Amino acid sequence: MTEEENYEAPGWDAIDQAVEKIYGEQQPAHYGTMIPYALGGNDPLDGISVYKSEQPIAHWHFVTYGFSELYEKESDNVEVSGYGFELTFRLARDIAEEEPPAWALNLLQNMGRYVFSSGNVFRAGDYLDANGPICLDADTQLTALAFIEDLELATMDTANGQVQFLQMIGITADELEAVQTWNTRGLLEACQSYMPYYITDLERASMVTIQEVQDAIEQGIKQDGSSTGYLYNEQLAWSSSETKSAILTIGAKQANIIKKTLNGRLLKNKSLILVGQQAQITLNIGDIPVIEESEEGVEITLHHAALEELNTILEPKEKTVSLSTFKSLEIHIIPTSIKDQDGNILETIG
Numbered sequence: 001m002t003e004e005e006n007y008e009a010p011g012w013d014a015i016d017q018a019v020e021k022i023y024g025e026q027q028p029a030h031y032g033t034m035i036p037y038a039l040g041g042n043d044p045l046d047g048i049s050v051y052k053s054e055q056p057i058a059h060w061h062f063v064t065y066g067f068s069e070l071y072e073k074e075s076d077n078v079e080v081s082g083y084g085f086e087l088t089f090r091l092a093r094d095i096a097e098e099e100p101p102a103w104a105l106n107l108l109q110n111m112g113r114y115v116f117s118s119g120n121v122f123r124a125g126d127y128l129d130a131n132g133p134i135c136l137d138a139d140t141q142l143t144a145l146a147f148i149e150d151l152e153l154a155t156m157d158t159a160n161g162q163v164q165f166l167q168m169i170g171i172t173a174d175e176l177e178a179v180q181t182w183n184t185r186g187l188l189e190a191c192q193s194y195m196p197y198y199i200t201d202l203e204r205a206s207m208v209t210i211q212e213v214q215d216a217i218e219q220g221i222k223q224d225g226s227s228t229g230y231l232y233n234e235q236l237a238w239s240s241s242e243t244k245s246a247i248l249t250i251g252a253k254q255a256n257i258i259k260k261t262l263n264g265r266l267l268k269n270k271s272l273i274l275v276g277q278q279a280q281i282t283l284n285i286g287d288i289p290v291i292e293e294s295e296e297g298v299e300i301t302l303h304h305a306a307l308e309e310l311n312t313i314l315e316p317k318e319k320t321v322s323l324s325t326f327k328s329l330e331i332h333i334i335p336t337s338i339k340d341q342d343g344n345i346l347e348t349i350g
Contacts, residue, residue, distance in 0.1 A: 010159035011070040011081055019063055022152050023051050031105055044112035046070055050100040056196040060100045062089040064108055067115065069160040081161035083121045087111060088150045088167045092201040103135045122147045122166055125184040127176060131338055132346065134170045140202040142170035146184050151197055170200035174208045181260045182220045183227035190216035226264030229273060235334060236276025238298050245322060245330040246291055248281065252316040252350025253336035259314035266307055289326045318350045
C-alpha cells in the first residue's frame with residue numbers, strides 16, 4: 001500500500017487503530033454497505049465491525065463507521081469530525097455463537113437513519129425510548145437505550161477532527177424512568193457492579209428491583225432532582241382563546257413521567273420543556289400562575305398549589321380536567337397507541 005492510498009480514509013484508519021489497541025490482530029466480522037447512502041442505499045453507515053471479547057464476560061463488541069468523517073474533510077467545523085462520535089454496542093454472547101446477530105446490526109443502522117434524517121446527535125448521558133423491545137423477536141424487558149462513553153475506547157483526535165466513542169446500552173422501561181427523573185450517569189454508575197462494561201443482556205431483569213440501586217435512585221433524585229430538561233411527546237398540543245381556558249394536551253403514555261420529571265425539575269427551580277410536533281411548552285415554578293405565548297412557544301408558570309394539583313391529575317388515563325388552582329388552564333390526556341414498525345397497534349395506553 002502506498003502512502004497516498006494509506007491516507008485515503010484517515011478517519012477510518014483512526015478508528016481501526018483505536019480498536020487495535022484493545023483487540024490486537026483479531027480480525028473482526030465486518031459488515032460494509034454495498035450502495036452508499038448518498039447514492040440511494042438503505043444503510044447510512046459505511047460499515048460496522050464486530051469483535052469477540054471475553055472480558056469481563058463473553059460478548060460481542062460492535063463499532064460503527066460513518067457518523068464521523070471517514071474520508072476527506074467535508075464539514076466546516078475543523079474541531080469535530082462529522083457528527084463527532086461513533087457508536088459502540090456490547091451484547092452478551094453465548095460461547096457457542098460464531099456470528100453476531102443481525103438484529104443488532106440493524107439497530108445500529110436504525111440509529112444512523114435517525115441521526116442522518118433528523119440531524120439530532122447523541123451525547124453521553126442521552127437516552128432514547130424504543131417504544132418496544134430493542135430486539136423485536138426477543139422476549140426481553142429492554143425497551144429503551146442509554147448512551148455513555150465506551151469504557152475502553154477513549155475520545156480521539158483524527159485528521160478530520162475529534163471523535164468520541166459512545167456506547168449504546170439496552171435498558172428497561174423503569175430504568176428509563178429513573179434516567180428521566182434523575183440522570184443517565186447516576187443510574188449507570190449505580191448499576192455498574194451488576195452490569196460490567198455496561199454489556200447489554202436481553203435476558204436480564206430490571207436493575208431497579210435491586211435494593212442498592214433503588215436506594216441510589218431515591219437519594220439521587222432527592223439530592224440532584226432531574227437532569228432532563230426536555231421531554232418529547234408526539235401528542236403534545238396547545239390551544240387557547242380569549243374566551244376559554246387554554247388546553248394543554250399530552251399523551252397518556254408520558255403522563256406519569258411528566259409528573260415525576262416536573263417535580264424533579266420545578267422543585268429544584270429548574271424549567272422543564274415539553275416538545276412535540278405541534279407545540280413547545282416551557283414549564284416554570286413561580287409565585288403567580290401565568291401563561292405567556294410567543295412565536296417561540298408557550299411558557300407556563302405554575303405556583304406550588306398548581307403543581308400539587310397536577311400531581312393528582314397526571315396519570316395514564318384519558319381525561320379532561322380544569323385546574324381549580326389555575327383557572328385559565330385545562331389538561332387533556334389522550335390515549336397513546338404503541339405501534340410496531342409496520343404501523344400495527346400493539347397496545348393502547350389510556
